Amino acid sequence: xxxxxxxxxxxxxxxxxxxxxxxxxxxxxxxxxxxxxxxxxxxxxxxxxxxxxxxxxxxxxxxxxxxxxxxxxxxxxxxxxxxxxxxxxxxxxxxxxxxxxxxxxxxxxxxxxxxxxxxxxxxxxxxxxxxxxxxxxxxxxxxxxxxxxxxxxxxxxxxxxxxxxxxxxxxxxxxxxxxxxxxxxxxxxxxxxxxxxxxxxxxxxxxxxxxxxxxxxxxxxxxxxxxxxxxxxxxxxxxxxxxxxxxxxxxxxxxxxxxxxxxxxxxxxxxxxxxxxxxxxxxxxxxxxxxxxxxxxxxxxxxxxxxxxxxxxxxxxxxxxxxxxxxxxxxxxxxxxxxxxxxxxxxxxxxxxxxxxxxxxxxxxxxxxxxxxxxxxxxxxxxxxxxxxxxxxxxxxxxxxxxxxxxxxxxx
Numbered sequence: 001x002x003x004x005x006x007x008x009x010x011x012x013x014x015x016x017x018x019x020x021x022x023x024x025x026x027x028x029x030x031x032x033x034x035x036x037x038x039x040x041x042x043x044x045x046x047x048x049x050x051x052x053x054x055x056x057x058x059x060x061x062x063x064x065x066x067x068x069x070x071x072x073x074x075x076x077x078x079x080x081x082x083x084x085x086x087x088x089x090x091x092x093x094x095x096x097x098x099x100x101x102x103x104x105x106x107x108x109x110x111x112x113x114x115x116x117x118x119x120x121x122x123x124x125x126x127x128x129x130x131x132x133x134x135x136x137x138x139x140x141x142x143x144x145x146x147x148x149x150x151x152x153x154x155x156x157x158x159x160x161x162x163x164x165x166x167x168x169x170x171x172x173x174x175x176x177x178x179x180x181x182x183x184x185x186x187x188x189x190x191x192x193x194x195x196x197x198x199x200x201x202x203x204x205x206x207x208x209x210x211x212x213x214x215x216x217x218x219x220x221x222x223x224x225x226x227x228x229x230x231x232x233x234x235x236x237x238x239x240x241x242x243x244x245x246x247x248x249x250x251x252x253x254x255x256x257x258x259x260x261x262x263x264x265x266x267x268x269x270x271x272x273x274x275x276x277x278x279x280x281x282x283x284x285x286x287x288x289x290x291x292x293x294x295x296x297x298x299x300x301x302x303x304x305x306x307x308x309x310x311x312x313x314x315x316x317x318x319x320x321x322x323x324x325x326x327x328x329x330x331x332x333x334x335x336x337x338x339x340x341x342x343x344x345x346x347x348x349x350x351x352x353x354x355x356x357x358x359x360x361x362x363x364x365x366x367x368x369x370x371x372x373x374x375x376x377x378x379x380x381x382x383x384x385x386x387x388x389x390x391x392x393x394x395x396x397x398x399x400x401x402x403x404x405x406x407x408x409x410x411x412x
Contacts, residue, residue, distance in 0.1 A: 002029025012094035020172035026065030028358040053341035068365025070396035095123035127198035142167035146203035153223035242298035260308035338363030
Protein backbone atom coordinates (compact mmCIF):
# COMPACT_ATOMS: atom_id res chain seq x y z
CA UNK A 1 0.00 0.00 0.00
CA UNK A 2 1.26 3.47 -0.92
CA UNK A 3 1.23 6.53 1.39
CA UNK A 4 -1.83 8.13 -0.23
CA UNK A 5 -3.78 4.94 -0.97
CA UNK A 6 -7.50 5.36 -0.36
CA UNK A 7 -7.61 9.08 -1.14
CA UNK A 8 -9.83 10.23 -3.98
CA UNK A 9 -8.79 13.33 -5.91
CA UNK A 10 -10.85 15.37 -8.37
CA UNK A 11 -8.33 17.03 -10.66
CA UNK A 12 -9.75 19.98 -12.61
CA UNK A 13 -6.27 21.37 -13.30
CA UNK A 14 -4.45 21.85 -16.59
CA UNK A 15 -1.04 22.84 -17.98
CA UNK A 16 1.65 22.24 -15.31
CA UNK A 17 1.26 23.49 -11.71
CA UNK A 18 -1.87 21.48 -10.89
CA UNK A 19 -1.01 18.43 -13.02
CA UNK A 20 2.43 18.23 -11.37
CA UNK A 21 0.81 18.19 -7.93
CA UNK A 22 -1.66 15.46 -8.92
CA UNK A 23 1.09 13.52 -10.71
CA UNK A 24 2.87 13.19 -7.36
CA UNK A 25 -0.38 12.21 -5.65
CA UNK A 26 -1.04 9.53 -8.27
CA UNK A 27 2.51 8.19 -7.97
CA UNK A 28 2.01 7.72 -4.25
CA UNK A 29 -1.30 5.92 -4.37
CA UNK A 30 -4.13 8.46 -4.60
CA UNK A 31 -6.91 7.76 -7.08
CA UNK A 32 -6.76 10.81 -9.34
CA UNK A 33 -9.80 11.48 -11.52
CA UNK A 34 -8.64 13.95 -14.18
CA UNK A 35 -11.66 15.94 -15.33
CA UNK A 36 -11.42 17.54 -18.77
CA UNK A 37 -13.86 19.36 -21.00
CA UNK A 38 -14.84 18.26 -24.51
CA UNK A 39 -13.11 19.93 -27.41
CA UNK A 40 -9.51 19.20 -26.51
CA UNK A 41 -9.29 18.89 -22.74
CA UNK A 42 -6.13 19.95 -20.90
CA UNK A 43 -4.21 22.54 -22.94
CA UNK A 44 -1.10 20.43 -22.28
CA UNK A 45 -2.43 17.89 -24.79
CA UNK A 46 -1.50 20.36 -27.52
CA UNK A 47 1.96 21.29 -26.24
CA UNK A 48 4.02 19.53 -28.88
CA UNK A 49 6.10 18.58 -30.70
CA UNK A 50 7.58 16.35 -29.54
CA UNK A 51 4.86 13.74 -29.85
CA UNK A 52 4.99 10.08 -28.90
CA UNK A 53 2.66 8.43 -31.39
CA UNK A 54 -0.07 11.03 -31.70
CA UNK A 55 0.18 12.14 -28.06
CA UNK A 56 2.09 15.19 -26.81
CA UNK A 57 5.11 13.92 -24.89
CA UNK A 58 4.64 16.80 -22.45
CA UNK A 59 1.15 15.61 -21.52
CA UNK A 60 2.22 11.98 -21.24
CA UNK A 61 4.96 12.90 -18.79
CA UNK A 62 2.76 15.02 -16.50
CA UNK A 63 -0.33 12.81 -16.31
CA UNK A 64 0.79 9.22 -15.90
CA UNK A 65 -1.14 7.24 -13.32
CA UNK A 66 -4.34 9.31 -13.60
CA UNK A 67 -7.71 8.27 -15.00
CA UNK A 68 -9.62 10.50 -17.36
CA UNK A 69 -13.24 11.69 -17.23
CA UNK A 70 -14.37 14.01 -20.02
CA UNK A 71 -17.49 15.93 -18.99
CA UNK A 72 -19.25 19.07 -20.19
CA UNK A 73 -19.02 21.37 -17.16
CA UNK A 74 -21.46 23.84 -18.74
CA UNK A 75 -24.21 21.26 -19.14
CA UNK A 76 -26.63 21.18 -16.15
CA UNK A 77 -26.32 17.40 -15.93
CA UNK A 78 -22.55 17.70 -16.19
CA UNK A 79 -22.54 20.10 -13.25
CA UNK A 80 -24.79 17.74 -11.29
CA UNK A 81 -22.41 14.83 -11.95
CA UNK A 82 -19.46 16.90 -10.75
CA UNK A 83 -21.23 17.88 -7.55
CA UNK A 84 -22.06 14.24 -6.92
CA UNK A 85 -18.40 13.37 -7.47
CA UNK A 86 -17.47 16.10 -4.98
CA UNK A 87 -19.53 14.29 -2.35
CA UNK A 88 -17.25 11.27 -2.67
CA UNK A 89 -13.91 13.06 -2.99
CA UNK A 90 -11.27 13.82 -0.41
CA UNK A 91 -9.47 16.49 -2.41
CA UNK A 92 -10.34 18.83 -5.27
CA UNK A 93 -7.62 20.75 -7.09
CA UNK A 94 -8.05 23.39 -9.79
CA UNK A 95 -5.92 26.10 -11.38
CA UNK A 96 -8.34 28.24 -13.34
CA UNK A 97 -8.39 32.00 -12.94
CA UNK A 98 -9.96 33.13 -9.65
CA UNK A 99 -13.75 33.09 -9.93
CA UNK A 100 -13.97 30.57 -12.78
CA UNK A 101 -15.06 27.62 -10.65
CA UNK A 102 -17.65 29.81 -8.90
CA UNK A 103 -19.12 30.79 -12.27
CA UNK A 104 -19.36 27.11 -13.18
CA UNK A 105 -21.17 26.37 -9.93
CA UNK A 106 -18.22 24.42 -8.55
CA UNK A 107 -16.67 26.97 -6.20
CA UNK A 108 -15.61 26.14 -2.67
CA UNK A 109 -18.89 27.28 -1.15
CA UNK A 110 -20.95 24.92 -3.29
CA UNK A 111 -18.45 22.10 -2.81
CA UNK A 112 -18.34 22.51 0.97
CA UNK A 113 -22.13 22.29 1.19
CA UNK A 114 -21.97 18.92 -0.50
CA UNK A 115 -18.91 17.67 1.39
CA UNK A 116 -17.66 19.45 4.54
CA UNK A 117 -14.64 17.11 4.66
CA UNK A 118 -13.44 18.18 1.21
CA UNK A 119 -9.99 19.74 0.92
CA UNK A 120 -10.24 22.26 -1.92
CA UNK A 121 -6.96 23.56 -3.38
CA UNK A 122 -6.96 26.47 -5.84
CA UNK A 123 -3.74 27.39 -7.64
CA UNK A 124 -3.51 30.74 -9.41
CA UNK A 125 -0.88 33.20 -10.55
CA UNK A 126 -1.30 35.79 -7.81
CA UNK A 127 -3.82 34.32 -5.35
CA UNK A 128 -7.48 34.88 -4.59
CA UNK A 129 -7.12 38.50 -3.46
CA UNK A 130 -4.95 41.56 -3.96
CA UNK A 131 -4.67 44.03 -6.88
CA UNK A 132 -3.11 41.44 -9.22
CA UNK A 133 -5.77 38.79 -8.51
CA UNK A 134 -7.25 38.81 -12.02
CA UNK A 135 -4.03 39.15 -14.00
CA UNK A 136 -3.09 36.35 -16.37
CA UNK A 137 -0.04 34.37 -15.32
CA UNK A 138 2.07 31.53 -16.60
CA UNK A 139 5.48 30.34 -15.54
CA UNK A 140 7.51 32.94 -17.46
CA UNK A 141 5.29 35.75 -16.20
CA UNK A 142 5.68 34.75 -12.56
CA UNK A 143 9.43 34.22 -12.95
CA UNK A 144 9.56 37.87 -14.03
CA UNK A 145 7.05 39.18 -11.47
CA UNK A 146 8.72 37.40 -8.52
CA UNK A 147 12.18 38.85 -9.25
CA UNK A 148 13.74 35.54 -10.32
CA UNK A 149 14.63 36.65 -13.84
CA UNK A 150 16.35 39.77 -12.47
CA UNK A 151 18.99 37.55 -10.84
CA UNK A 152 19.20 34.85 -13.53
CA UNK A 153 21.75 35.27 -16.31
CA UNK A 154 25.35 36.44 -16.60
CA UNK A 155 26.73 39.82 -15.58
CA UNK A 156 27.73 40.49 -19.20
CA UNK A 157 24.63 39.09 -20.94
CA UNK A 158 20.87 39.33 -21.05
CA UNK A 159 18.70 38.19 -18.18
CA UNK A 160 17.20 34.77 -18.88
CA UNK A 161 14.33 32.54 -17.84
CA UNK A 162 15.21 29.64 -15.55
CA UNK A 163 15.65 26.57 -17.74
CA UNK A 164 12.74 24.66 -16.24
CA UNK A 165 9.26 25.84 -15.24
CA UNK A 166 10.27 26.54 -11.67
CA UNK A 167 7.29 28.77 -10.79
CA UNK A 168 4.77 26.16 -11.88
CA UNK A 169 6.59 23.26 -10.25
CA UNK A 170 7.17 25.16 -7.00
CA UNK A 171 3.46 26.02 -6.80
CA UNK A 172 2.64 22.36 -7.45
CA UNK A 173 4.90 21.22 -4.63
CA UNK A 174 3.52 23.81 -2.20
CA UNK A 175 0.03 22.66 -3.17
CA UNK A 176 0.87 19.11 -2.18
CA UNK A 177 2.43 20.33 1.07
CA UNK A 178 -0.74 22.31 1.81
CA UNK A 179 -2.99 19.36 1.02
CA UNK A 180 -1.01 17.08 3.33
CA UNK A 181 -1.23 19.70 6.11
CA UNK A 182 -4.98 20.01 5.55
CA UNK A 183 -5.37 16.22 5.73
CA UNK A 184 -3.59 16.27 9.07
CA UNK A 185 -5.91 19.04 10.29
CA UNK A 186 -8.94 17.10 9.02
CA UNK A 187 -7.86 14.11 11.10
CA UNK A 188 -8.17 16.34 14.17
CA UNK A 189 -11.26 18.41 13.32
CA UNK A 190 -13.23 16.25 10.89
CA UNK A 191 -13.46 19.13 8.41
CA UNK A 192 -11.72 20.06 5.19
CA UNK A 193 -10.75 23.58 4.18
CA UNK A 194 -9.84 25.87 1.30
CA UNK A 195 -6.18 26.21 0.28
CA UNK A 196 -5.20 29.32 -1.68
CA UNK A 197 -1.90 28.69 -3.50
CA UNK A 198 -0.32 31.53 -5.44
CA UNK A 199 2.56 30.95 -7.87
CA UNK A 200 3.76 34.44 -6.91
CA UNK A 201 3.73 33.67 -3.17
CA UNK A 202 5.34 30.28 -3.79
CA UNK A 203 8.27 31.82 -5.65
CA UNK A 204 8.85 34.43 -2.95
CA UNK A 205 8.93 31.67 -0.34
CA UNK A 206 11.22 29.49 -2.47
CA UNK A 207 13.58 32.46 -2.88
CA UNK A 208 13.75 33.00 0.89
CA UNK A 209 17.56 33.09 0.98
CA UNK A 210 17.71 35.64 -1.85
CA UNK A 211 15.19 37.91 -0.16
CA UNK A 212 16.94 37.43 3.19
CA UNK A 213 20.16 38.78 1.67
CA UNK A 214 18.36 41.75 0.17
CA UNK A 215 16.37 42.52 3.33
CA UNK A 216 19.57 42.32 5.37
CA UNK A 217 21.73 44.45 3.08
CA UNK A 218 19.39 46.65 1.06
CA UNK A 219 21.51 45.80 -2.00
CA UNK A 220 19.54 44.82 -5.09
CA UNK A 221 21.23 41.69 -6.48
CA UNK A 222 22.25 41.32 -10.10
CA UNK A 223 22.78 38.20 -12.23
CA UNK A 224 25.99 36.33 -11.46
CA UNK A 225 25.79 33.44 -13.90
CA UNK A 226 26.41 30.23 -11.96
CA UNK A 227 28.07 32.05 -9.05
CA UNK A 228 26.46 32.43 -5.63
CA UNK A 229 26.17 35.74 -3.83
CA UNK A 230 27.24 34.50 -0.39
CA UNK A 231 29.84 31.76 -0.99
CA UNK A 232 33.12 31.78 -2.98
CA UNK A 233 34.08 29.67 -4.86
CA UNK A 234 30.64 28.32 -5.71
CA UNK A 235 30.09 28.20 -9.49
CA UNK A 236 31.01 26.41 -12.69
CA UNK A 237 34.42 26.68 -14.31
CA UNK A 238 35.36 25.82 -17.88
CA UNK A 239 37.82 22.94 -18.15
CA UNK A 240 39.76 22.18 -21.32
CA UNK A 241 36.83 20.21 -22.78
CA UNK A 242 33.72 21.01 -20.76
CA UNK A 243 32.56 22.52 -17.50
CA UNK A 244 32.65 21.45 -13.89
CA UNK A 245 30.62 22.81 -10.99
CA UNK A 246 32.22 23.22 -7.57
CA UNK A 247 30.86 24.23 -4.17
CA UNK A 248 33.37 25.18 -1.48
CA UNK A 249 31.11 25.93 1.46
CA UNK A 250 33.48 25.96 4.44
CA UNK A 251 37.01 26.93 5.45
CA UNK A 252 37.92 23.26 5.86
CA UNK A 253 36.78 22.58 2.30
CA UNK A 254 38.72 25.60 1.04
CA UNK A 255 42.00 24.11 2.25
CA UNK A 256 41.13 20.68 0.86
CA UNK A 257 40.05 22.24 -2.45
CA UNK A 258 43.32 24.13 -2.85
CA UNK A 259 45.29 20.93 -2.25
CA UNK A 260 43.16 19.08 -4.82
CA UNK A 261 43.79 21.64 -7.55
CA UNK A 262 47.54 21.67 -6.80
CA UNK A 263 47.59 25.08 -5.14
CA UNK A 264 48.29 24.50 -1.41
CA UNK A 265 49.82 28.00 -1.07
CA UNK A 266 46.53 29.51 -2.15
CA UNK A 267 44.86 27.83 0.78
CA UNK A 268 47.25 29.66 3.13
CA UNK A 269 46.98 33.06 1.44
CA UNK A 270 45.60 35.55 4.00
CA UNK A 271 43.62 37.34 1.29
CA UNK A 272 41.41 34.24 0.93
CA UNK A 273 41.51 32.65 4.37
CA UNK A 274 37.80 33.18 5.12
CA UNK A 275 34.69 33.18 3.01
CA UNK A 276 34.15 36.88 3.77
CA UNK A 277 37.63 37.66 2.37
CA UNK A 278 37.03 35.45 -0.66
CA UNK A 279 33.81 37.35 -1.30
CA UNK A 280 35.67 40.64 -0.98
CA UNK A 281 38.40 39.49 -3.37
CA UNK A 282 36.34 37.34 -5.72
CA UNK A 283 37.19 39.54 -8.74
CA UNK A 284 40.83 38.48 -8.34
CA UNK A 285 40.31 34.94 -7.07
CA UNK A 286 37.78 33.66 -9.59
CA UNK A 287 39.81 34.58 -12.73
CA UNK A 288 42.83 32.89 -11.09
CA UNK A 289 40.81 29.73 -10.52
CA UNK A 290 39.37 29.90 -14.04
CA UNK A 291 42.89 29.82 -15.50
CA UNK A 292 43.77 26.79 -13.36
CA UNK A 293 40.66 24.85 -14.39
CA UNK A 294 41.40 25.35 -18.09
CA UNK A 295 44.56 23.25 -17.71
CA UNK A 296 42.80 19.87 -17.33
CA UNK A 297 39.75 18.05 -18.64
CA UNK A 298 36.45 18.20 -16.78
CA UNK A 299 36.68 14.47 -16.05
CA UNK A 300 40.14 14.89 -14.50
CA UNK A 301 38.91 17.68 -12.25
CA UNK A 302 35.86 15.66 -11.29
CA UNK A 303 38.04 12.71 -10.28
CA UNK A 304 40.48 14.85 -8.28
CA UNK A 305 37.83 16.84 -6.45
CA UNK A 306 35.60 13.85 -5.73
CA UNK A 307 38.56 11.94 -4.29
CA UNK A 308 39.27 14.91 -2.00
CA UNK A 309 35.64 15.16 -0.87
CA UNK A 310 34.92 18.50 -2.55
CA UNK A 311 31.30 18.77 -3.82
CA UNK A 312 31.50 18.87 -7.61
CA UNK A 313 29.74 17.71 -10.76
CA UNK A 314 30.17 17.75 -14.50
CA UNK A 315 27.75 20.04 -16.32
CA UNK A 316 25.66 17.49 -18.18
CA UNK A 317 22.91 17.44 -20.76
CA UNK A 318 19.51 15.85 -20.21
CA UNK A 319 20.68 12.99 -22.43
CA UNK A 320 23.61 12.46 -20.08
CA UNK A 321 21.27 12.36 -17.08
CA UNK A 322 18.84 9.90 -18.70
CA UNK A 323 21.74 7.55 -19.44
CA UNK A 324 23.48 8.00 -16.09
CA UNK A 325 23.95 4.81 -14.03
CA UNK A 326 22.85 6.72 -10.94
CA UNK A 327 19.54 7.55 -12.64
CA UNK A 328 19.11 3.88 -13.49
CA UNK A 329 19.94 2.77 -9.94
CA UNK A 330 17.33 5.17 -8.58
CA UNK A 331 14.66 4.15 -11.09
CA UNK A 332 14.26 7.73 -12.34
CA UNK A 333 13.22 7.01 -15.95
CA UNK A 334 10.98 3.92 -15.86
CA UNK A 335 9.22 2.62 -18.99
CA UNK A 336 5.44 2.31 -19.06
CA UNK A 337 2.90 1.32 -21.69
CA UNK A 338 0.46 3.92 -22.98
CA UNK A 339 -2.80 2.81 -24.57
CA UNK A 340 -2.41 5.23 -27.48
CA UNK A 341 1.29 6.04 -27.75
CA UNK A 342 2.77 2.64 -26.89
CA UNK A 343 5.99 2.33 -24.84
CA UNK A 344 6.99 5.56 -23.15
CA UNK A 345 9.47 6.60 -20.46
CA UNK A 346 8.47 8.95 -17.66
CA UNK A 347 10.26 10.57 -14.75
CA UNK A 348 10.38 8.32 -11.71
CA UNK A 349 9.42 8.70 -8.09
CA UNK A 350 11.37 11.34 -6.14
CA UNK A 351 10.66 9.82 -2.71
CA UNK A 352 11.55 6.26 -1.76
CA UNK A 353 9.60 4.83 1.20
CA UNK A 354 10.77 1.74 3.05
CA UNK A 355 7.30 0.45 3.93
CA UNK A 356 4.78 2.21 1.68
CA UNK A 357 6.39 2.69 -1.73
CA UNK A 358 4.75 4.55 -4.56
CA UNK A 359 4.40 3.21 -8.10
CA UNK A 360 3.78 4.35 -11.65
CA UNK A 361 1.12 1.93 -12.84
CA UNK A 362 -0.54 3.44 -15.92
CA UNK A 363 0.12 5.93 -18.66
CA UNK A 364 -1.64 9.26 -19.04
CA UNK A 365 -5.33 8.90 -19.93
CA UNK A 366 -6.72 9.53 -23.37
CA UNK A 367 -9.42 12.19 -23.36
CA UNK A 368 -12.39 10.56 -21.62
CA UNK A 369 -10.73 7.14 -21.57
CA UNK A 370 -12.20 6.23 -18.18
CA UNK A 371 -15.39 8.30 -18.23
CA UNK A 372 -17.72 5.35 -17.91
CA UNK A 373 -15.75 3.31 -15.39
CA UNK A 374 -15.19 6.32 -13.12
CA UNK A 375 -18.90 7.12 -13.05
CA UNK A 376 -19.56 3.48 -12.20
CA UNK A 377 -16.96 3.23 -9.44
CA UNK A 378 -17.62 6.65 -7.90
CA UNK A 379 -21.36 7.09 -8.45
CA UNK A 380 -22.66 3.61 -9.20
CA UNK A 381 -24.32 4.60 -12.49
CA UNK A 382 -25.71 1.76 -14.59
CA UNK A 383 -25.17 1.12 -18.30
CA UNK A 384 -28.43 2.74 -19.53
CA UNK A 385 -27.64 5.92 -17.58
CA UNK A 386 -24.13 6.00 -19.01
CA UNK A 387 -25.42 5.40 -22.53
CA UNK A 388 -27.82 8.33 -22.15
CA UNK A 389 -25.12 10.66 -20.83
CA UNK A 390 -22.86 9.73 -23.71
CA UNK A 391 -25.65 10.07 -26.27
CA UNK A 392 -26.52 13.54 -24.94
CA UNK A 393 -22.85 14.63 -25.04
CA UNK A 394 -22.78 15.23 -21.30
CA UNK A 395 -19.74 12.97 -21.20
CA UNK A 396 -17.21 11.97 -23.86
CA UNK A 397 -15.80 8.45 -23.98
CA UNK A 398 -12.64 7.37 -25.79
CA UNK A 399 -12.52 3.64 -26.32
CA UNK A 400 -9.30 1.69 -26.76
CA UNK A 401 -8.72 -1.66 -28.43
CA UNK A 402 -6.98 -3.11 -25.40
CA UNK A 403 -6.54 -2.21 -21.78
CA UNK A 404 -3.29 -0.72 -20.53
CA UNK A 405 -0.73 -3.27 -19.42
CA UNK A 406 1.68 -1.18 -17.40
CA UNK A 407 5.14 -2.11 -16.38
CA UNK A 408 5.21 -1.32 -12.70
CA UNK A 409 7.83 1.18 -11.64
CA UNK A 410 7.97 0.99 -7.88
CA UNK A 411 10.24 3.22 -5.82
CA UNK A 412 11.38 1.23 -2.82
